[in-house]
Amino acid sequence: MARNIGSRYTAHQILGRGSAGTVWAGEGPEGPVAIKLLREDLASDQELVGRFVQERTALLGLGHPRIVGVRDLVVDGNDLALVMDLVRGTDLRTRLDRERRLAPEAAASIIADVADGLAAAHKAGVVHRDVKPENILLDMEGPLGPAGAHPALLTDFGVAKLIDTPRRTKSSRIIGTPDYLAPEIVEGLPPRAAVDIYALATVLYELLAGFTPFGGGHPGAVLRRHVTETVVPLPGIPEELWQLILQCLAKAPASRLRASEMGGRLRELLPMLAGIPPLDVDEPGAEPPPEPYQEPVPETAAEVRRRGAVPLVPGAAPADSNRDTHTSMRVPAPDELAGGAHGTARAPRAPGQRRPGSARNKSGGRPGGVSAAVRKRRITLGAAGLVLATALGVGGWLALGDGDAEPPARDSQHSAPAEP
Numbered sequence: 454m455a456r457n458i459g460s461r462y463t464a465h466q467i468l469g470r471g472s473a474g475t476v477w478a479g480e481g482p483e484g485p486v487a488i489k490l491l492r493e494d495l496a497s498d499q500e501l502v503g504r505f506v507q508e509r510t511a512l513l514g515l516g517h518p519r520i521v522g523v524r525d526l527v528v529d530g531n532d533l534a535l536v537m538d539l540v541r542g543t544d545l546r547t548r549l550d551r552e553r554r555l556a557p558e559a560a561a562s563i564i565a566d567v568a569d570g571l572a573a574a575h576k577a578g579v580v581h582r583d584v585k586p587e588n589i590l591l592d593m594e595g596p597l598g599p600a601g602a603h604p605a606l607l608t609d610f611g612v613a614k615l616i617d618t619p620r621r622t623k624s625s626r627i628i629g630t631p632d633y634l635a636p637e638i639v640e641g642l643p644p645r646a647a648v649d650i651y652a653l654a655t656v657l658y659e660l661l662a663g664f665t666p667f668g669g670g671h672p673g674a675v676l677r678r679h680v681t682e683t684v685v686p687l688p689g690i691p692e693e694l695w696q697l698i699l700q701c702l703a704k705a706p707a708s709r710l711r712a713s714e715m716g717g718r719l720r721e722l723l724p725m726l727a728g729i730p731p732l733d734v735d736e737p738g739a740e741p742p743p744e745p746y747q748e749p750v751p752e753t754a755a756e757v758r759r760r761g762a763v764p765l766v767p768g769a770a771p772a773d774s775n776r777d778t779h780t781s782m783r784v785p786a787p788d789e790l791a792g793g794a795h796g797t798a799r800a801p802r803a804p805g806q807r808r809p810g811s812a813r814n815k816s817g818g819r820p821g822g823v824s825a826a827v828r829k830r831r832i833t834l835g836a837a838g839l840v841l842a843t844a845l846g847v848g849g850w851l852a853l854g855d856g857d858a859e860p861p862a863r864d865s866q867h868s869a870p871a872e873p
């Protein structure tokens with residue numbers, strides 16, 4: 454069912470849905486485009502529309518081969534839409550869900566691409582603030598890179614921030630996806646370019662390991678780990694790559710590499726990584742496959758949809774889920790971050806090695822599958838989660854922000870350029 458967006462664009466079919474709206478494949482005067490049509494409640498928010506128009510120049514100005522270009526902004530009646538380059542391929546989350554872990558060379562190549570895009574954005578004074586696999590698109594029609602990988606492009610620049618502030622969120626609240634949040638954000642400092650490096654290094658770790666370095670469990674516990682815990686080494690990673698990850702995950706933002714350095718160093722490592730197979734480690738806390746082997750439980754269509762895997766193949770069925778991956782939380786006080794009885798040090802285990810003191814997973818683990826915990830932690834914190842957090846005392850400071858009228862945090866999207 455085609456639908457007109459403004460006077461120049463026609464949306465033809467849904468590619469996928471995110472928390473802010475629906476992305477359509479469509480057509481404009483210059484050919485195929487992707488159109489992100491914002492949710493009605495967002496589009497009817499006059500203040501939000503004003504902010505989009507205000508940011509128009511920044512949104513449209515980021516031209517780089519590793520950034521999904523925003524071509525136009527349409528404000529028309531009830532429609533508020535971002536018109537973007539159409540990327541024919543898939544997002545990195547979908548690929549990771551499918552493959553679970555990537556070989557180090559492929560992972561490094563994808564991350565190097567994204568680092569190049571970030572370097573250009575940072576040079577222009579723009580911080581992304583929501584780097585995660587969902588916002589990295591793999592262009593299946595683009596030229597293959599040195600490692601035989603399809604080009605990776607970063608999308609959604611600044612959009613989450615525009616939508617999340619200012620009325621929806623107090624300045625003292627944290628916006629983002631917990632697994633990828635830099636410690637300085639958790640501590641309430643203004644996000645600068647280094648937060649993107651931290652998030653990108655987290656994605657790199659996740660591509661290699663199949664899980665994020667500080668993820669798992671309640672969002673409150675995740676945030677605290679970012680601040681208090683050190684990243685546990687992954688067995689089998691070449692030392693040079695590990696040192697790069699460590700540096701980019703440094704707690705002190707100033708110690709992290711810059712985006713251009715990260716991209717350059719990763720490319721230098723590519724020849725050394727060639728031929729190394731994907732790592733074989735288990736997620737900390739995940740149960741090993743039960744013995745004797747049980748029949749894998751087939752994943753239902755509903756489960757797949759909930760996870761939000763959206764093939765970008767024209768004609769593919771749209772996902773019917775609302776994949777809201779953002780969480781709004783109060784900035785915790787220092788003593789709340791200090792850890793305590795509920796600290797959960799995480800260490801990767803050798804495949805099959807049982808977690809000390811763990812009960813056997815009676816429901817039957819799915820060999821090679823993504824654990825339920827991994828999927829769940831991408832869902833927005835709900836009321837039940839809040840109650841649970843309070844009861845546990847680990848995340849009692851978490852709160853769901855909505856409808857607050859406090860002034861926004863200083864807009865850091867246009868911070869001082871971080872790249873020379």
Ligand SMILES: Nc1ncnc2c1ncn2[C@@H]1O[C@H](COP(=O)(O)OP(=O)(O)OP(=O)(O)O)[C@@H](O)[C@H]1O
Pocket residue numbers: 468469470471472473474475476487489521537538539540541543544587588590608609763765776777778779
């Ligand atoms: N420029 C594009 N070209 C092709 N497909 C796109 C493009 N932008 C987004 N998509 C696809 O549309 C779907 C929804 O994207 P959207 O950015 O709305 O949500 P998200 O990033 O997955 O989640 P959220 O916005 O909640 O973080 C995704 O599956 C994404 O792969």
